[in-house]
Amino acid sequence: MEGAELAGKILSTWLTLVICLILLPSAFGVSLGISEMYMKILVKTLEWATIRIEKGVSKESVLKNSASVGIIQRDESPMEKGLSGLRGRDFELSDVFYFSKKGLEAIVEDEVTQRFSSEELVSWNLLTRTNVNFHYISLRLTMVWVLGVIVRYCVLLPLSLKNWLSELVHLTCCRICVRALSGTIHYHNKQYRPQKGGICVANHTSPIDVLILTTDGCYAMVGQVHGGLMGIIQRAMVKACPHVWFERSEMKDRHLVTKRLKEHIADKKKLPILIFPEGTCINNTSVMMFKKGSFEIGGTIHPVAIKYNPQFGDAFWNSSKYNMVSYLLRMMTSWAIVCDVWYMPPMTREEGEDAVQFANRVKSAIAVQGGLTELPWDGGLKRAKVKDTFKEEQQKNYSKMIVGNGSL
């Protein structure tokens, strides 16, 4: 009996604590400075732990250190230089050497497959250690997150009538969720925050991207209807802000999609649309080719660059490897999510620029801002084979060399 009373007392005190420390400040957007302190302590602990451990198991960390750089010495000379043989520039028996070397290099190490495995960290980040504190914190976090979800459901649904109130609640819930994940987000250049009637375009690393962006403003989401847990969350979100959801079959019809999106942005009262043009989660080190569909709609594009600090937690979600729930669990139990969000000045399609060029321009801008590398490969490469156009380009270059010299 006494035990139960004690437990009840602890629970109630803890609940009040949670409410005071988390809910109220979230509602008012005030930070108590606790998270900043938490971050500082975390950094110190990690550094100390890394040093201690490096003294111990030196071999493993050495391998990991060098593994984050390329593993082979690359000769990035263009085709012309790589093919120069004994004579002028006709076909040589030795020309196969160039292509076979490039091919073997790709087998040993290629950019894309590396992009799709989690970025190897140079310093160890304690995430797979067993640690009593670690378990305790994760339990607390899960509780807070669950609370956040409950609040969203109970509070969101009845309030779908009032717009401004729902926006406030929406923001609050997002903030709660972010606190639950111990997220610290730095927003830069807030003056460029996407306005109503525009399209917001960002690079995509994880579903948390959405959470992070919506914490700082309300957006209309475009995407396909997911089944399962995501579906429930999606339906809850629709109640708060009007979103644009598509069935998977509808997504195949590009014209339908474009039409609906055009209608949405034409309505100046509607919230800006949030689109992730890469079409899949990339592992936070690079930006892949943006699909041009988003850029054909017209209107003003507000680019946003999101970059996670990999030291604190790997936010990358490889959807072909993990499912949603295990991913969320991993996120819960990471130490923290730290990321930077840069809002960038709006861009519009210029005269004589087609959708693909525009998409590339925006992609470059985002990559530069976020300090990410650019890759020409399609994000769909993760699942599908590559298009033949790239091969044709190489063939064209080669033919120009051996035939174009008029040596026949």
Added chain:
Amino acid sequence: MGSLGSHAARIPDADSIRRETGFSQASLLRLYHRFRALDRNKKGYLSRMDLQQIGALAVNPLGERIIDSFFPDGNLRLDFPGFVRVLAHFRPIDDEDPGIRDPKEPEPLNSRMNKLRFAFQLYDLDRDGKISRHEMLQVLRLMVGVQVTEEQLESIADRTVQEADEDGDGAVSFLEFTKSLEKMDIEQKMSIRILK
């Protein structure tokens, strides 16, 4: 995510592979990780499809031929020793003087001769030891795609075979092949250096 730490002990037959290929312990470990990474479904071996998924390889004009060299004699599975054996051809030639090598030991996989043999079999599809004019045409076609006409290609192929062919049989044997390339710096063109 987390530690990928596996030790050389996890690589089956590590010692015999090292002796055969000449790779260092560290390089072998790197290649083992790479093998595992390419083996997406964790089958324990690689199929043609696994290699075809590599973007940079799929756009390589000779991509299919290169993949062929990993699957000789109609094999469908590529295990780790086989994988490393082919890659060993591209190991940079050792700085230690190979001239004092024991002649009874088999030639190292990355010798000049073996590198040339690798290039030769990219041409010689039917493995008859000669590159016929037809086989030459095929490789040329792979490398230029649709950009060049049949006549132009044929004249290039004819010229190349004529220049290399010494005994006049209309085909390029392995010896003729090596002769025509004797001045070439094979070492630089067919070596991939794995960083420490």
